[in-house]
Amino acid sequence: xxxxxxxxxxxxxxxxxxxxxxxxxxxxxxxxxxxxxxxxxxxxxxxxxxxxxxxxxxxxxxxxxxxxxxxxxxxxxxxxxxxxxxxxxxxxxxxxxxxxxxxxxxxxxxxxxxxxxxxxxxxxxxxxxxxxxxxxxxxxxxxxxxxxxxxxxxxxxxxxxxxxxxxxxxxxxxxxxxxxxxxxxxxxxxxxxxxxxxxxxxxxxxxxxxxxxxxxxxxxxxxxxxxxxxxxxxxxxxxxxxxxxxxxxxxxxxxxxxxxxxxxxxxxxxxxxxxxxxxxxxxxxxxxxxxxxxxxxxxxxxxxxxxxxxxxxxxxxxxxxxxxxxxxxxxxxxxxxxxxxxxxxxxxxxxxxxxxxxxxxxxxxxxxxxxxxxxxxxxxxxxxxxxxxxxxxxxxxxxxxxxxxxxxxxxxxxxxxxxxxxxxxxxxxxxxxxxxxxxxxxxxxxxxxxxxxxxxxxxxxxxxxxxxxxxxxxxxxxx
RNA sequence: CCGGGUGUAGCCCAGCUGGUAGGGCGCCACAUUUGGGAUGUGGAGGCCGCGCGUUCGAGUCGCGCCACUCGGACCA
Numbered sequence: 001x002x003x004x005x006x007x008x009x010x011x012x013x014x015x016x017x018x019x020x021x022x023x024x025x026x027x028x029x030x031x032x033x034x035x036x037x038x039x040x041x042x043x044x045x046x047x048x049x050x051x052x053x054x055x056x057x058x059x060x061x062x063x064x065x066x067x068x069x070x071x072x073x074x075x076x077x078x079x080x081x082x083x084x085x086x087x088x089x090x091x092x093x094x095x096x097x098x099x100x101x102x103x104x105x106x107x108x109x110x111x112x113x114x115x116x117x118x119x120x121x122x123x124x125x126x127x128x129x130x131x132x133x134x135x136x137x138x139x140x141x142x143x144x145x146x147x148x149x150x151x152x153x154x155x156x157x158x159x160x161x162x163x164x165x166x167x168x169x170x171x172x173x174x175x176x177x178x179x180x181x182x183x184x185x186x187x188x189x190x191x192x193x194x195x196x197x198x199x200x201x202x203x204x205x206x207x208x209x210x211x212x213x214x215x216x217x218x219x220x221x222x223x224x225x226x227x228x229x230x231x232x233x234x235x236x237x238x239x240x241x242x243x244x245x246x247x248x249x250x251x252x253x254x255x256x257x258x259x260x261x262x263x264x265x266x267x268x269x270x271x272x273x274x275x276x277x278x279x280x281x282x283x284x285x286x287x288x289x290x291x292x293x294x295x296x297x298x299x300x301x302x303x304x305x306x307x308x309x310x311x312x313x314x315x316x317x318x319x320x321x322x323x324x325x326x327x328x329x330x331x332x333x334x335x336x337x338x339x340x341x342x343x344x345x346x347x348x349x350x351x352x353x354x355x356x357x358x359x360x361x362x363x364x365x366x367x368x369x370x371x372x373x374x375x376x377x378x379x380x381x382x383x384x385x386x387x388x389x390x391x392x393x394x395x396x397x398x399x400x401x402x403x404x405x406x407x408x409x410x411x412x413x414x415x416x417x418x419x420x421x422x423x424x425x426x427x428x429x430x431x432x433x434x435x436x437x438x439x440x441x442x443x444x445x446x447x448x449x450x451x452x453x454x455x456x457x458x459x460x461x462x463x464x465x466x467x468x469x470x471x472x473x474x475x476x477x478x479x
Numbered sequence: 480c481c482g483g484g485u486g487u488a489g490c491c492c493a494g495c496u497g498g499u500a501g502g503g504c505g506c507c508a509c510a511u512u513u514g515g516g517a518u519g520u521g522g523a524g525g526c527c528g529c530g531c532g533u534u535c536g537a538g539u540c541g542c543g544c545c546a547c548u549c550g551g552a553c554c555a
Contacts, residue, residue: 010516019549038546090555149553151480156554207555215555299514333515340515351514361514444551 011341013280018224023153025274029283029342032153039151040157043267046342049291051161051267055141057193057289058163058265061185067137067165072119074142075110076219080118084243085119094146096158112145117211117236117262120166121244126259131170131250135178138164154271155228155479162266168246168258172237175259179235182263183216186231194269195286195393196220196276197401198230199474201278201449207435209262213237217412219474221401222275225422227448227476230272233263236313271479276397277366283343286393287386294382295344296325297335299351310350313360313378317348320379321386340365345389346382364389366396405474409458414475418443424476426455428469430462439464439475448474 004344010028012020026032031047042052059069075098091114098110113119124136139184141163151157158467165182169175183200190196198218208215212234220230241247241257250256277284287293294317298310310325317323326335332349339347349361362371363384404423408414417425429435429447436447450471462469 017549023548034547036546094554146554150551203555205555209555212555297514301513303513329513331513331515331517333513333517335516336514337516349514353514446555 002128011280011282014223014278021278021280022271022275025278025282026153031270031283037158037353039148041153041157043161044358046291047392050270050273050285050289053291054193054269055163058185058189058238059139059141061189062139062163062165063139065181065185067139067167070122070138070140072113072116072140073144074113076113076116076118078109080109080122081111083118083121084211087211087240091115091146094148096145096147113142114144115262115264116144116164117166117240118244120262120373120426121240121246121260124166124168124247124258124260125244128168128246128248130248131256134168134170134172134258136168137165137178138165138167152271153380153479154267154274156268157261160267160362162264165261165263167261168241169260170248170250170256170258172259175235175261177215177368179214179233179261182261183218183231183233186233186265187218189265189274190218190220190230190269191394193286193288194273194276195288195390195397196230196272197394197398198347199451201451201474202474203232203449204429204436204447206436207447209234211236211239213239216300216345217449219424219476220272220276221397221404221424221476222272222479223278223400224275225404226270227424227474227478228268228275229448229478230269231263231265234261236260236262277393278343278453281337282341284393285343285345287345287390289341290345291322292324292339292342292344293321293386294323294346294348295335295339296323296348296350297332298325298327299332299338299349299354301327303315303352303357306350306352313350313375314347317379317382321382336363345386345470348382366393407457408463409461411463413465414439415443418445418475418477424448426457426472426474427463428457428460429471429473430465430467431470432462432465432467435462435464444477445475446478448476448478450474 011024014021030044033042033044035042095114096112098112099106128134128136143159143161145159146160148156167178169178187198187200190198198220200218203217214235216233217229218231220228222228238257239261240260246258247255248258248441274283296310296314298306301307307327314323314325343365345365347363354360359372359374362373362385364385405426406417406421406423407426408417414425414427440446449471454472457472460469
């Protein structure tokens with residue numbers, strides 16, 4: 001189609017080169033601009049507006065589950081970071097250090113937070129004394145820095161935005177319940193707002209967070225069949241509490257250690273939105289988080305009454321939707337392409353012919369279907385279509401994941417699946433890290449998670465070593 | 480961090496064996512246009528990634544560095 005041909009010059013088709021398609025989208029849709037600092041990107045207003053919608057809705061879910069927002073310092077003294085052995089070992093290789101204050105060398109260097117467990121622990125040690133002080137359900141929205149060797153917009157940047165929840169509980173049971181509850185919040189958020197289906201499960205020890213007792217994850221599948229860890233929730237048990245001395249007096253006047261959790265979701269999720277829903281014409285945004293849900297494009301706007309009518313529709317729709325009117329002097333064809341690139345879910349065309357008929361044209365971004373609508377029923381129809389787009393984006397992504405998820409019983413089947421059928425591969429695992437390492441070496445795939453919904457494949461033997469299996473694992477190549 | 484590729488106007492790129500910086504798109508002004516990235520006329524815009532070297536002379540040659548990009552390793 002002529003229409004698709006135009007974009008060949010602008011966006012690399014995803015089937016030709018998915019990674020180039022991705023980098024084309026993030027710049028052409030005005031999401032990212034590179035900065036002069038390696039691995040650090042400017043998050044442009046359009047992308048930031050998406051992030052704000054993510055923040056707004058996710059934050060409401062945190063509040064609804066009893067959490068409070070706080071803000072911690074961005075610097076961590078070296079001695080504080082080193083308090084928990086596994087934690088510091090995990091993060092040390094990717095920490096940025098501040099060694100000078102003005103012209104003075106610091107007595108103790110400060111790390112720029114790669115995550116804030118240690119700061120929360122120090123604070124909790126000071127404010128938790130009694131069982132009456134528990135639980136503490138804190139969250140912070142901030143940026144963190146990790147000195148990454150390879151970076152990619154949204155997926156892995158040296159500085160990124162996220163939220164990190166940190167909670168302290170009286171018992172191990174409460175901490176476990178919190179860990180699972182927040183994982184479910186993430187899963188619900190991804191499915192309901194971002195239209196991204198996720199697999200919920202537990203990470204293997206090899207893949208779990210530094211210092212955690214257990215790490216839970218939501219894993220999503222990109223259009224190219226690669227997996228993306230989209231959010232994690234950790235149960236720390238009392239490990240950090242023992243390292244930092246966070247104790248409270250229980251009802252029996254006994255000193256107890258608290259049990260802690262942490263959970264995070266970052267701007268990396270923006271990469272998932274792009275790679276799950278996008279197509280060769282650009283972004284496709286789920287209506288619930290799209291900065292602009294309806295873009296009004298006047299046709300022949302110099303003609304009497306067109307702009308007035310467009311303004312009137314904007315005011316009307318503005319009562320229920322995020323709506324914009326593009327009355328710039330670009331021609332309509334340019335505007336159509338531009339807002340397809342930006343993934344605006346619904347386009348409204350209004351011209352002299354429509355006004356004559358008291359109607360307008362709605363065009364869906366996901367299917368490009370043109371729908372002629374009477375202005376009398378505009379709000380109802382727009383709401384219905386936006387809901388349908390939201391639902392069908394989810395269904396399409398779910399169908400794609402299901403169609404690209406395969407199972408393997410023998411190692412030959414497994415290697416063949418990873419190599420030739422991009423997507424999750426379900427296979428049994430013995431629980432031994434050596435098999436994970438071998439699989440990584442042989443195929444490039446890693447264990448994504450042990451899903452909550454377990455099954456037994458074949459005669460329950462590890463796909464790699466053939467010994468008795470301990471769990472079903474989702475495997476895949478990942479970002 | 481290892482290997483490949485690329486850095487020239489906002490973007491895409493040309494620039495030969497060294498000799499005064501080019502094109503298309505975009506941008507600005509005006510006019511005509513407007514249902515899938517319009518047309519015409521005029522105009523503005525360059526530390527040729529940075530540094531050092533060779534040379535009478537470097538966008539071009541040499542060395543070093545930086546950034547982006549693709550692949551890998553790493554990133555729990």
